[in-house]
Amino acid sequence: MSDKSKLGSLRSNNLVLQENVSAYLFLLPFLIFFVGFVLYPMFMCLFTSFFDATMGRKDIFIGFQNYKELANDPVFWVALRNTLVIVVVSVPVTCIFSLWVATIISRMPMAATSAFRCIFYLPVVTGSVAVTMVWKWMFNNYYGIFNYLGQNMGLIDKPINWLGNPKYALGCIILILLTTSVGQPIVLYVSALDNVDKSLVEAAEVDGATPMQAFWRVKWPQMMPTTLYILVITTINSFQCFALIQLLTSGGPKNSTMTIMYYIYYNAFKLYRYGYGNAMGVILAIIIAILSAVQFKLGQEK
Amino acid sequence: MKKILALAMVLCMIFALATPLSAFADDxxxxxxxxxxxxxxxxxxxxxxxxxxxxxxxxxxxxxxxxxxxxxxxxxxxxxxxxxxxxxxxxxxxxxxxxxxxxxxxxxxxxxxxxxxxxxxxxxxxxxxxxxxxxxxxxxxAHCMAINKDVFEAADALQYIDLEKHTWTTENFLKAVQAVADAGYDYVGTVFCGGQGGDQGTRALVTNLCGGTYANPEHTQYTYASEENAKALSLLCNQAGITFDPAIVASDEIQNFVNGTFQMAFCWNATQEVNNADALSFDVFPMAFPAPDGVPSLQGxxxxxxxxxxxxxxxxxxxxxxxxxxxxxxxxxxxxxxxxxxxxxxxxxxxxxxxxxxxxxxxxxxMMGDYYQITKGWTTARTEWWNMLQRVGESDGTPEAILVELTAAQDAANAAAAAE
The missing domain is CATH 3.40.190.10 (Periplasmic binding protein-like II)
Structure with a gap:
């Protein structure tokens, strides 16, 4: 290689290096945040799960003892079952309902579409405590609006203690979760429907496709990335259902609304069993990771 | 020259920032x-x-x-x-x-x-x-309970109360509740068990009603799984006008008492009356918890x-x-x-x-009794208590079934006490 080409190569390498350094400098603030608030806590969660960790004394290494205890903890299994029920019910319902609403409001005039988008998004931007308190009032056993309407319309003979009865409590939690979960998917689906290639839809219609066929064969495949995102986000949010439980039922009655997230909080912050709580956190993270991977895989195949 | 001046200014700024405030105020x-x-x-x-x-x-x-x-x-x-x-x-x-x-x-x-x-x-x-x-x-x-005196008077239930000492026996308490329930009130009193908030009220109610205890005098073990407490809970389960509500905690109970929905509050003290003075539209009468002989051991x-x-x-x-x-x-x-x-x-x-x-x-x-809240395993004992009340509220109300629930809760609390 001649001296000239060597010099050129060196300059080129310097330029690449400079660009890389600039790029990493731009990324640095986020990287610091990511390492400090995501990676480090994740590592600490895994690390602490192998210890008997509590307040006011040094942690004691106990290997997999926390995980063994989890396997024999009946409340953990109840919490896991309740969490899965929430996920299995709320994820499909949220997606289907959002898609249905989005298809209806996307056909409306622009002003109406915007208005409905705002209305459905309101519970998302309203503080969760405020939303929960309003629902708590509506479900109230003594003067709640549901019992008032139910009795006046002859649907129920006597007041139902919605949040105090193991038969209804989890259903009530899921209902509230749905109202706070559908806002974002509706907005995303409306955008996805707007972005569908109109020429393909028109071509299908010219070829004799019915509106239903045009939707499922042409629009739906183009909305797949949005659907995948909504599925993953809704699944994670459903797994992490916590505020509603803490504000409304504290996991009761008779553990009927106990979820893994609340049980983690209860063990870590009420009983100071940090190691045990972290072990549950690890299990929850693994379950969410597996489900998300399956959803991505299925989404890619589609 | 400019560089030297700029460097000097930067150094001045750094020193100014680094000078601790304590340099100006030592103490x-x-x-x-x-x-x-x-x-x-x-x-x-x-x-x-x-x-x-x-x-x-x-x-x-x-x-x-x-x-x-x-x-x-x-x-x-x-x-x-x-x-x-x-x-x-x-x-x-x-x-x-x-x-x-x-x-x-x-x-x-x-x-x-x-x-x-x-x-x-x-x-x-x-x-x-x-x-x-x-x-x-x-x-x-001394945590106490309270009644809506106007409603009790109208239901002719004040006859069961020692108005001077603010006490009543278990028998008279049940008669009074029955009288108010017969007067058309569905929710005379509610055993709230939606969480640990204000649980001193339910503990005092249950342990006094038939002469039970919550912990031993040495504060080393919990003792609430007794026949006395099982009988007390059974009486509450089967008494018209008394309900178990796992959807509310003490703050909800107080609110329902203040707004007239409940005719009794099991979580009450002077502060509650002072804080709710503007909202109260009836005469609040503070009461000691009922006991077989009318002499309770109040929770301090x-x-x-x-x-x-x-x-x-x-x-x-x-x-x-x-x-x-x-x-x-x-x-x-x-x-x-x-x-x-x-x-x-x-x-x-x-x-x-x-x-x-x-x-x-x-x-x-x-009337203040033992301060048993310093018994080891207290956090677990509290959680077990309100969870136990939820299960009791769903049970058939027999002392035998209730004793099983009490024992399960007590065992968990004592295990936690032993582990501390």
Whole structure:
């Protein structure tokens, strides 16, 4: 290689290096945040799960003892079952309902579409405590609006203690979760429907496709990335259902609304069993990771 | 030349920023006070008055206040402890200061600050087995219950009450509840069990009703799985007008009592009446919990100051000065107690002078029983209690079935006590 080409190569390498350094400098603030608030806590969660960790004394290494205890903890299994029920019910319902609403409001005039988008998004931007308190009032056993309407319309003979009865409590939690979960998917689906290639839809219609066929064969495949995102986000949010439980039922009655997230909080912050709580956190993270991977895989195949 | 000038200016700025404030005020120290909602100790104006008075004597000490609530207060403090940011002073009761943070070695011994004349029962509740005092007691109360006197009068149920002593027997309590229920009230009283908030009310109700206990006198074990308590719960389960509600906690119960939905509150004290005075549209009559012989053992409440051991001598000394200022001098202490709406923990002349309401509630003090909240495993015991009540509310109401639930809860609580 001649001296000239060597010099050129060196300059080129310097330029690449400079660009890389600039790029990493731009990324640095986020990287610091990511390492400090995501990676480090994740590592600490895994690390602490192998210890008997509590307040006011040094942690004691106990290997997999926390995980063994989890396997024999009946409340953990109840919490896991309740969490899965929430996920299995709320994820499909949220997606289907959002898609249905989005298809209806996307056909409306622009002003109406915007208005409905705002209305459905309101519970998302309203503080969760405020939303929960309003629902708590509506479900109230003594003067709640549901019992008032139910009795006046002859649907129920006597007041139902919605949040105090193991038969209804989890259903009530899921209902509230749905109202706070559908806002974002509706907005995303409306955008996805707007972005569908109109020429393909028109071509299908010219070829004799019915509106239903045009939707499922042409629009739906183009909305797949949005659907995948909504599925993953809704699944994670459903797994992490916590505020509603803490504000409304504290996991009761008779553990009927106990979820893994609340049980983690209860063990870590009420009983100071940090190691045990972290072990549950690890299990929850693994379950969410597996489900998300399956959803991505299925989404890619589609 | 310009570069040298710029460098000099930068150096000046760095030195100015790096110069510690202590260089200007050698003795200045800032301490933090975190307080739970104890009477007016949740009111910023009241607390600021005390701090202003303190600063007249100690201008070098700055006190920053944070107001906690009973829903998230524990979480907030525990998170701060884990993050090495514990407050210097916390105002709360022995169940947290002694049995919890004190037992974990996080508090400073305040034995030398306890004023002479502090009631023996109170002082002993704030002292550990090895003689350490992790709480400087300030005020106390005997938790009681309350009835809607207007409704009871209309239902002719006042005949079952000793109106002078504010007491009743178990038999008369059940008759009174029946009378009010017969008068058309579905919700005479509700055993709230949606969480641990205000559970002193349900504990006192159950353990007094048939002469049961909650913990042994040594505070080493829980004893609530007894035939007496099973019988008491069975009586409550089968009594018209009494319901078990897992959807509410004490604050909801109080709200429902104040708005007239419930005719009794099992979680009540003088502060509740003072705080809800504007909303009450009926005559509240404070009552002791029913007992077979009409002489109950009431659940006490003690509140005071604790100091976290933050390994900073200057802050620790400043914190001690602050709580000494509030408790040592009778004149200041009187105001401090009156701000809590509870009773003093030592004889002080002039507290609540001419206040009929506080005099009425003071009738409960001689009935105060054992302060068992300092028994080990307390956190678990509390959780087990309200969960047990939820299961009992769903049971067939027989003493046998209830005893099974009591035993399961007690076993878990005792296991936690043994593990601590």
């Amino acid at each position: 200045a120290v800032t301490i933090s006070l975190w307080t739970y909602p104890i009477g007016k100790w949740t009111d910023e104006a009241t607390v600021k008055e005390f701090i202003a008075a303190f600063n007249e004597v100690h201008p070098e000490i700055t006190v920053k206040v944070e107001y906690l609530d009973y829903t998230n207060g524990d979480d907030k403090i525990n998170t701060a402890i884990e993050g090495g940011q514990a407050p210097d002073i916390v105002m709360e009761g022995p169940e947290r200061l002694i049995a919890n943070w004190g037992a974990k070695g996080l508090m400073l011994d305040l034995a030398d600050l306890v004023p002479a004349g502090t009631f023996e029962g109170v002082a002993s509740s704030c002292t550990t087995a090895d003689g350490k005092v992790f709480e400087l007691p300030v005020c106390m109360t 409440g003690i509140w005071g100051f604790g100091i976290f051991d933050n390994k900073d001598e200057a802050r620790a000394n400043a914190a001690k000065e602050f709580i000494k200022f509030l408790t040592a001098d009778d004149a200041v202490y009187t105001k401090v107690v009156e701000a809590t709406n509870f009773q003093p923990v030592r004889d002080v002349a002039g507290v609540y002078e001419g206040n009929e309401l506080m005099a009425e509630y003071a009738l409960m003090n001689p």
